[in-house]
Amino acid sequence: MFDSSEWLNTDLNTFEIGPYDYRLQAPMKLSLKADGELIVSAAIETGFLHKGVEKALEIQKWRASIAYADRLDSSAAVFAELALCLGVEEIIMLPVPPRAQKIRIILSELNRISSHLACVAAVARSTGALAVMHHVLRDREQVLDLLELVSGARFSPNFLRFGGVKEDVSDGFIEKMIETCETILIRLKEYDKTLIFSDTFIGRAKKVGLIEKKLANETGMTGPNAKATGLMYDVRSSSPYSGYADIDINVPLAPAGHEHLGDAYARILIRIQEIATSIDILKQAAEKMPIGDFCSKKPEDEIIVPRGEAYIRVESSRGLLGCHVVSDGGPTPARIQFRTPSMAGVMALPKVLPGNKLDDLSVILSSMDLGMSEVDK
Amino acid sequence: MTPWTSFFPWVNDYFPSWVQSFFGVFIATLLVIVPLLTIFVYLSRKISADIHARIGPAVVGPAGMFQPVADLLKILQRHTVVKEAPLAPLIWFYLRWMIFFSTIAIIPLGFAASIFNSELGILFFFWIVLAAMLATMFVGISHGSAQGWFLGMQIWAQAVAGAFPASVTIVCAALHSGSFQWTMVVDQQGFSPLYWSAFSNPFQFISFLVFLSSGVALVGLSNILDGVFVYNDYGKGMRIILSKLLYCYSIFLWSIMAVILYLGAWNLPPRLISAATYIGGNPAVNITQLGCLFIKCFFLMLVMVFLNNALPRRRSDQITYYCWRILGPLSLLALFGEGVINIGGMLK
Numbered sequence: 001m002f003d004s005s006e007w008l009n010t011d012l013n014t015f016e017i018g019p020y021d022y023r024l025q026a027p028m029k030l031s032l033k034a035d036g037e038l039i040v041s042a043a044i045e046t047g048f049l050h051k052g053v054e055k056a057l058e059i060q061k062w063r064a065s066i067a068y069a070d071r072l073d074s075s076a077a078v079f080a081e082l083a084l085c086l087g088v089e090e091i092i093m094l095p096v097p098p099r100a101q102k103i104r105i106i107l108s109e110l111n112r113i114s115s116h117l118a119c120v121a122a123v124a125r126s127t128g129a130l131a132v133m134h135h136v137l138r139d140r141e142q143v144l145d146l147l148e149l150v151s152g153a154r155f156s157p158n159f160l161r162f163g164g165v166k167e168d169v170s171d172g173f174i175e176k177m178i179e180t181c182e183t184i185l186i187r188l189k190e191y192d193k194t195l196i197f198s199d200t201f202i203g204r205a206k207k208v209g210l211i212e213k214k215l216a217n218e219t220g221m222t223g224p225n226a227k228a229t230g231l232m233y234d235v236r237s238s239s240p241y242s243g244y245a246d247i248d249i250n251v252p253l254a255p256a257g258h259e260h261l262g263d264a265y266a267r268i269l270i271r272i273q274e275i276a277t278s279i280d281i282l283k284q285a286a287e288k289m290p291i292g293d294f295c296s297k298k299p300e301d302e303i304i305v306p307r308g309e310a311y312i313r314v315e316s317s318r319g320l321l322g323c324h325v326v327s328d329g330g331p332t333p334a335r336i337q338f339r340t341p342s343m344a345g346v347m348a349l350p351k352v353l354p355g356n357k358l359d360d361l362s363v364i365l366s367s368m369d370l371g372m373s374e375v376d377k
Numbered sequence: 378m379t380p381w382t383s384f385f386p387w388v389n390d391y392f393p394s395w396v397q398s399f400f401g402v403f404i405a406t407l408l409v410i411v412p413l414l415t416i417f418v419y420l421s422r423k424i425s426a427d428i429h430a431r432i433g434p435a436v437v438g439p440a441g442m443f444q445p446v447a448d449l450l451k452i453l454q455r456h457t458v459v460k461e462a463p464l465a466p467l468i469w470f471y472l473r474w475m476i477f478f479s480t481i482a483i484i485p486l487g488f489a490a491s492i493f494n495s496e497l498g499i500l501f502f503f504w505i506v507l508a509a510m511l512a513t514m515f516v517g518i519s520h521g522s523a524q525g526w527f528l529g530m531q532i533w534a535q536a537v538a539g540a541f542p543a544s545v546t547i548v549c550a551a552l553h554s555g556s557f558q559w560t561m562v563v564d565q566q567g568f569s570p571l572y573w574s575a576f577s578n579p580f581q582f583i584s585f586l587v588f589l590s591s592g593v594a595l596v597g598l599s600n601i602l603d604g605v606f607v608y609n610d611y612g613k614g615m616r617i618i619l620s621k622l623l624y625c626y627s628i629f630l631w632s633i634m635a636v637i638l639y640l641g642a643w644n645l646p647p648r649l650i651s652a653a654t655y656i657g658g659n660p661a662v663n664i665t666q667l668g669c670l671f672i673k674c675f676f677l678m679l680v681m682v683f684l685n686n687a688l689p690r691r692r693s694d695q696i697t698y699y700c701w702r703i704l705g706p707l708s709l710l711a712l713f714g715e716g717v718i719n720i721g722g723m724l725k
Contacts, residue, residue: 013523128690134429200689
């Protein structure tokens, strides 16, 4: 996994980093032991962003719970909303109109692009590529503008409803979305020139934060981090939901034997490719957008959920997001539990960090794109 | 007589030379260095903002021109909200600052405006920069933490790696001009780029590029520890200002060395000298020389700012590796080539 000839065999230094530190993307506490500048062992402590989301969901009425699901992770809020809505719809067997399904796909993919762009910006920042970071954030603004145009909010849209979505998309939205997609496709080529194929960036990211396929399997890692190790799993293609079955998805995967397999560079490459895939999905969704209702019932109506439970999986920007919804027939959920993808990354960290240099810590953490908000819940 | 007094010959009648030098440093700092760095801070912020697709300073003054002044006043009002720093790193922090700024005394600001014109001026200048790096290392080591030790040693390793090719290229430039004295180095060059050392032969050009690259490795160091300790541990307003000023000053220092060694320094076309003499005598010539020097210096500083903002940064060990494995051999090649040319010249 790493070259043991670099060990100095000196006394080990202990570094306590966090919960707030410029090298960390989100609050967490890392206890590192280092031999010189090589990390020997790592322990991680989480919980600094605990909000009690799951407990809060139990005391809200069903309709209000959607807004609380948003808070699971503000940078990928649509996925939690979607998982909750699909779960409740499965219990009450509520059909979702095809148009609403396509709108949900559009929102999900826009959110995925936004989340991946934020990750690329974080990696650019951690490698000192400040110009690229600002350019990526500028492009991300365009995606957030689209989310705002649909839902009125750039983050935490609270736009999905049981049985559909809150409102239909506004006139001209689809055209604007296609225009933005074309712009971002051009920008992706610019990122290739300024960051991805830059010798300096490759030097910073290659063979850094190596995650092996076995480790990804053991920790239940999914999403771009797992795909970068060569582990193929994407809920959108393996168990299509919410209308994804109608759409051709070209899931990016790091090929076996690739020189960057499992390292930070591969993780960024996969995310860049996923952005291109999302743009392709958005175009297909725009083409296949049917005419019809955007919700199978009045969005503002309160619903009655009969006794039952459902477990739903969706592909969030960070991997498999599971949602276990339990209803006892009352006005509030009996239990809502999320299986968050970043948790696997957190579990893998103590095995990923040893052997890497202290200077690479921020590159590793930013390339793994750990959403501590969804880990701490 | 210290050369700067040619502006004001009457001071020789009233003050001893050490007083003249003291006031020379004071005047150079107040009238030249601080205004220059203020303009540089503004321009670098504007340029980096443009590279980043941001607006940059735009609030205070026309086109945000007075933003550095406003920021200065704002930062001065900051209070310490964290624990007071231990004494030892603070002493090294201020010592490093003093060592760096002591170079003001030996910066040649024109033919007649050098405060201290030593026969080993170039080397003296270089060793002061290295001493400042040593003090930077002690800022980290005296911090009393593993992180401080680690960063301190890392900085020193990088400083030594950058200093080796830099020192070789300085010797190379001195070999070309036949002296380590600033004024002699300048005399060997002309106003036209064809007569600049950098373009006199291929080895001097290699030497120039190596000098600039090693400068990027060296001057970036002064900011590393500040990022970790000054802002996190003892971020009092004045210390932050000093750190930022130090960073800008170290870029200025390296640029002015590069301009004097390789880019023709303050040499002006004869007609311009005649015109300046006609208009205002010697002081006008000196001011024109100073302007010429600073325009070239500014250009190099802005190139450094551009590189700093546009490209990703290498890791410290990668920079060290780059300095030893690439810049080091290149600088030796330049020295060897220049030596061969010199011997060839002597044999003729």
